[in-house]
Amino acid sequence: MSKHTVIVSGGMIEEEFALSVLQNEETEFIIGVDKGLDFLYAHKICPDYIVGDFDSAPSGVVKYYKEQTNVPIREFNPVKDASDTEIALRLCLDLHRKEIIILGGTGTRIDHIWANVQSLKIALDAGADARILDSHNQIRLLKDKVCLKKEEAFGPYFSVFSLGGTIEGVNIVGAKYPLADHTLLPYDSLCVSNEFEADEVEISFVYGTLILMETKD
Numbered sequence: 001m002s003k004h005t006v007i008v009s010g011g012m013i014e015e016e017f018a019l020s021v022l023q024n025e026e027t028e029f030i031i032g033v034d035k036g037l038d039f040l041y042a043h044k045i046c047p048d049y050i051v052g053d054f055d056s057a058p059s060g061v062v063k064y065y066k067e068q069t070n071v072p073i074r075e076f077n078p079v080k081d082a083s084d085t086e087i088a089l090r091l092c093l094d095l096h097r098k099e100i101i102i103l104g105g106t107g108t109r110i111d112h113i114w115a116n117v118q119s120l121k122i123a124l125d126a127g128a129d130a131r132i133l134d135s136h137n138q139i140r141l142l143k144d145k146v147c148l149k150k151e152e153a154f155g156p157y158f159s160v161f162s163l164g165g166t167i168e169g170v171n172i173v174g175a176k177y178p179l180a181d182h183t184l185l186p187y188d189s190l191c192v193s194n195e196f197e198a199d200e201v202e203i204s205f206v207y208g209t210l211i212l213m214e215t216k217d
Contacts, residue, residue: 007100012134013039029048031050032049034052036057051091053080102116102132117139123141137215155215157215160213165208167184167185170191172191
């Protein structure tokens, strides 16, 4: 993966894992999103951009970034038509950032998680590679076939689901549970928790949008 942008959102942020991503040499741009600012502030990390309605970020942290730094800030009314994470994702695209990692995109609020997964379609349609990441999950969307290499895999398990609509001609080759010309429906759970059988797994389909989740316990 080339140099990437990291969005630090307000969901679950695992300290050790998040720092390993933020301090990785491949990270060159950081966007702090609302409550995610608290984590950045606590670890003395100055983002390149800040967005949010700041309804959940500590007021002292917001004041610090406003008064003590020159970080560009886009502040929004809490009554708005998009989540803070979606706004940050659209900012990435406006700034022509094509490799995007979202930290704090998972957690206890399933409604927020699902909204974040759906928002990945915005990046996909713009030709960007956006992924939601935590220590156990990597979530991304596919519009074309993909080859997963076992030695480079995020985890031992992977699952695919339809983002919406019927996915025709789904093929999974090299997996413990292969598929040939399967019609995947939006409520189909057949493709959950698959595993590598060969060193490489190829997932292909005729058209549509697949959710790919690579996971580990």
